[in-house]
Amino acid sequence: xxxxxAFSFPDEVLEHVFSFIQxxxxxxxxSMVCKSWYEIERWCRRKVFVGNCYAVSPRxxxxxxxxxxxxxxxxxxxxxxxxxxxxxxxxxxxxxxAEMAGAYPWLEEIRLKRMVVTDESLELIAKxxxxxxxxxxxxxEGFSTDGLAAIAASCKNLKExxxxxxxxxxxxxxxxxxxxxxxxxxxxxxxxxxxxxxxSFSALERLVRRCTNLKTLRxxxxxxxxxxxxxxxxxxxxxxxxxxxxxADVRPDVYSDLAGVLSSCxxxxxxxxxxxxxxxxxxxxxxxxxxxxxxxxxxxxxxxxDLIKLxxxxxxxxxxxxxxxxxxxxxxxxxxxxxxxxxxxxxxSDPFGAEPNVSLTEQGLxxxxxxxxKLQSVLYFCRRMSNExxxxxxxxxxxxxxxxxxxxxxxxxxxxxxxxxxxxxxxIVQYCKxxxxxxxxGLLTDRVFEYIGTYAKKLEMxxxxxxxxSDLGLHHVLSGCESLRKLEIRDCPFGDKALLANAAKLExxxxxxxxxxxxxxxxxxxxxxxxxxxxxxxxxxxxPPDSRPENCPVDKLYIYRSIAGPRFDMPxxxxxxxxxxxxxxx
Amino acid sequence: MCMELQLGLAPPGSDTWSRPLLKLGLYEDxxxxxxxxxxxxxxxxxxxxxxxxxxxxxxxxxxxxVKTWRRKKLRCQVHNHMxxxxxxxxxxxxxxxxxxxxxxxxxxxxxxxxxSIHQSFETxxxxxxxxxxxxxxxxxxxxxxxxxxxxxWLIAEDVPWRFWCSSCDLGRSGYFCL
Numbered sequence: 001x002x003x004x005x006a007f008s009f010p011d012e013v014l015e016h017v018f019s020f021i022q023x024x025x026x027x028x029x030x031s032m033v034c035k036s037w038y039e040i041e042r043w044c045r046r047k048v049f050v051g052n053c054y055a056v057s058p059r060x061x062x063x064x065x066x067x068x069x070x071x072x073x074x075x076x077x078x079x080x081x082x083x084x085x086x087x088x089x090x091x092x093x094x095x096x097x098a099e100m101a102g103a104y105p106w107l108e109e110i111r112l113k114r115m116v117v118t119d120e121s122l123e124l125i126a127k128x129x130x131x132x133x134x135x136x137x138x139x140x141e142g143f144s145t146d147g148l149a150a151i152a153a154s155c156k157n158l159k160e161x162x163x164x165x166x167x168x169x170x171x172x173x174x175x176x177x178x179x180x181x182x183x184x185x186x187x188x189x190x191x192x193x194x195x196x197x198x199x200s201f202s203a204l205e206r207l208v209r210r211c212t213n214l215k216t217l218r219x220x221x222x223x224x225x226x227x228x229x230x231x232x233x234x235x236x237x238x239x240x241x242x243x244x245x246x247x248a249d250v251r252p253d254v255y256s257d258l259a260g261v262l263s264s265c266x267x268x269x270x271x272x273x274x275x276x277x278x279x280x281x282x283x284x285x286x287x288x289x290x291x292x293x294x295x296x297x298x299x300x301x302x303x304x305x306d307l308i309k310l311x312x313x314x315x316x317x318x319x320x321x322x323x324x325x326x327x328x329x330x331x332x333x334x335x336x337x338x339x340x341x342x343x344x345x346x347x348x349s350d351p352f353g354a355e356p357n358v359s360l361t362e363q364g365l366x367x368x369x370x371x372x373x374k375l376q377s378v379l380y381f382c383r384r385m386s387n388e389x390x391x392x393x394x395x396x397x398x399x400x401x402x403x404x405x406x407x408x409x410x411x412x413x414x415x416x417x418x419x420x421x422x423x424x425x426x427x428i429v430q431y432c433k434x435x436x437x438x439x440x441x442g443l444l445t446d447r448v449f450e451y452i453g454t455y456a457k458k459l460e461m462x463x464x465x466x467x468x469x470s471d472l473g474l475h476h477v478l479s480g481c482e483s484l485r486k487l488e489i490r491d492c493p494f495g496d497k498a499l500l501a502n503a504a505k506l507e508x509x510x511x512x513x514x515x516x517x518x519x520x521x522x523x524x525x526x527x528x529x530x531x532x533x534x535x536x537x538x539x540x541x542x543x544p545p546d547s548r549p550e551n552c553p554v555d556k557l558y559i560y561r562s563i564a565g566p567r568f569d570m571p572x573x574x575x576x577x578x579x580x581x582x583x584x585x586x
Numbered sequence: 587m588c589m590e591l592q593l594g595l596a597p598p599g600s601d602t603w604s605r606p607l608l609k610l611g612l613y614e615d616x617x618x619x620x621x622x623x624x625x626x627x628x629x630x631x632x633x634x635x636x637x638x639x640x641x642x643x644x645x646x647x648x649x650x651x652v653k654t655w656r657r658k659k660l661r662c663q664v665h666n667h668m669x670x671x672x673x674x675x676x677x678x679x680x681x682x683x684x685x686x687x688x689x690x691x692x693x694x695x696x697x698x699x700x701x702s703i704h705q706s707f708e709t710x711x712x713x714x715x716x717x718x719x720x721x722x723x724x725x726x727x728x729x730x731x732x733x734x735x736x737x738x739w740l741i742a743e744d745v746p747w748r749f750w751c752s753s754c755d756l757g758r759s760g761y762f763c764l
Contacts, residue, residue, distance in 0.1 A: 082648030139655070165655045193655065221659075275659070299659060323660075349660070351650045381650060408650045439651075465649065490648075 058099035070109035088571040101128035109134035122147030126154035134160040144169035152178035160188040188216035209234040218242030243273030263287035272296035289313035324360040331364030335371025343377040362389040377402040390424025394431040404439035410466035413443040426451030439463040449473035453480020471498040478502035488513040496523035511560035522550040528577025536577040
């Protein structure tokens with residue numbers, strides 16, 4: 001009797017309970033409790049997340065989740081952002097759109113990252129999903145403004161169109177005019193990556209004017225400063241705004257117009273854009289600074305004094321993206337002014353220069369770590385570092401969840417002691433117990449990996465370059481980091497032993513990227529043979545790996561778990577190692 | 587015969603450029619360094635595309651890890667910013683001027699050439715040849731090469747024009763040999 005009661009909740013009740021569970025991880029856990037929960041959960045999952053588009057096939061997803069409304073897909077490996085993945089590698093979204101077009105006429109949201117999106121795909125989206133609401137394309141490529149025109153013309157219920165860092169073929173700015181005059185539902189528009197030299201300002205203005213629910217508007221560089229006032233005048237309700245080019249001949253009327261219109265935007269919390277900034281126009285944003293929580297100045301080539309002035313006006317800042325023009329002095333001001341700061345990204349203004357062009361050192365990062373108690377996420381490019389600084393940072397800021405440090409010159413030692421930076425990074429992983437993401441740089445031996453394997457138990461993503469002495473380094477990471485999902489390595493002396501010894505670990509991870517290291521073709525074949533649920537892909541533009549001796553290292557290796565088997569859309573320079581331990585020619 | 591043409595990539599008005607930069611000379615005389623770092627393996631592309639961009643000094647792809655998109659946008663900006671500075675629009679760093687000082691051996695007066703108004707090595711060569719009265723029929727016997735910071739001679743045409751033009755590294759010491 002009691003046993004029966006445990007399972008006597010009607011499905012609708014369970015479904016209602018599950019509707020409060022949004023996170024993917026939790027949903028997955030729920031579905032594994034028992035068969036009936038699996039069944040109920042799969043029918044009511046509305047958002048599907050696929051971290052690697054090749055880990056599963058569209059059909060498998062559709063079969064398991066018959067009623068999802070939102071899908072997020074990721075394609076290329078992260079190192080594609082830095083040109084390590086050759087063009088044509090893959091990550092095509094079209095097969096997904098094609099399958100979903102038939103199965104899900106009610107699909108509402110598509111979010112893609114590092115995928116190849118064609119105009120054909122966009123046109124198919126526009127045609128197939130009548131209630132389509134959200135399109136977010138992050139670091140995608142392969143489409144043009146023609147595809148965007150199709151979306152604009154057909155998606156009557158579109159709320160969000162967000163193009164982040166995409167490579168778009170800018171054929172015409174007039175795609176914006178394809179939004180019908182009756183269309184008013186836009187809430188978020190991000191076209192900051194579009195290049196077009198002539199922008200359709202009147203179409204943009206009209207669009208902004210009639211979409212009274214618009215909360216996010218990020219313009220592209222083509223929109224000149226004197227046009228911003230006209231656009232903003234119609235959108236005082238904006239919460240997030242990205243300017244276009246922020247330079248113009250200094251004219252008092254343009255300035256006061258802009259300042260006036262900005263100060264009437266009482267809800268503004270986030271600013272970005274600021275291309276081609278000239279300092280004279282910066283004070284126009286001071287009135288809104290006190291409410292700002294997010295500021296992206298990473299394209300603003302203004303110097304430290306102007307940056308300091310700006311930052312001192314923003315006491316509520318939680319997120320700052322900035323160039324290293326801010327210098328140590330600016331970061332010290334940031335540390336004393338912005339006590340709510342949670343995320344800081346400092347980008348290099350001259351990444352390829354041999355000499356430092358600005359006075360930005362490890363001191364800036366130390367200052368911010370000491371001064372900002374809520375700081376948890378950092379991306380920092382600099383030219384020198386010391387173990388002492390890293391230990392100070394780790395001790396003062398144990399709440400780091402993401403720590404990405406790039407010392408520009410590979411294998412740079414501690415500038416004070418000339419030792420490797422093992423101890424410094426060791427302190428980071430030891431003190432920051434919730435660290436989920438870490439990027440290493442500088443001179444590092446196997447020792448740092450020993451620290452990481454020992455302490456970084458919550459680490460999910462690790463990026464390694466020009467580090468380590470031997471396979472032992474890789475072994476420490478693979479055997480010690482229990483939560484590891486993504487590992488990307490380049491130019492390290494890691495070879496076959498660690499990889500083969502930890503083959504089983506690879507099935508517990510999303511993916512491993514390893515390039516310019518010492519993994520032999522023979523080891524790749526063996527791995528492919530031993531592990532049928534891994535796709536072991538060799539990327540080599542020099543030609544077929546079997547045209548060289550077996551013990552020759554492969555150029556690039558991408559290993560990922562998959563239940564879909566080897567993929568069939570590989571370009572000529574990618575070979576998959578399958579169970580037959582032979583080559584599958586594409 | 588080798589005419590020494592020294593192009594300096596330095597801020598306008600700066601008299602000193604410690605390194606010789608552009609060199610005009612007959613192809614056979616030039617000792618082209620066969621070590622073509624980093625521009626093999628199909629990385630040569632006409633477009634200033636992600637795939638052809640490298641950390642020039644080390645021949646490293648994708649290092650430092652700055653997103654391609656961000657690099658392009660920032661570079662376009664700095665370039666424009668500097669050109670604007672040239673025109674006196676606004677103050678700012680002038681360390682990446684697009685003007686190149688031209689000096690020819692045996693000629694006292696230096697000339698200036700604006701790299702940014704050229705679209706290719708072709709047009710640059712044509713301008714240079716006109717500047718120094720080299721007849722068109724002699725053009726084919728000249729090959730454009732340049733010396734980078736580390737003293738290696740590289741063939742100019744191997745570098746995508748826009749890459750060479752806008753790269754800060756090369757900007758400081760490109761040494762052309764026609």
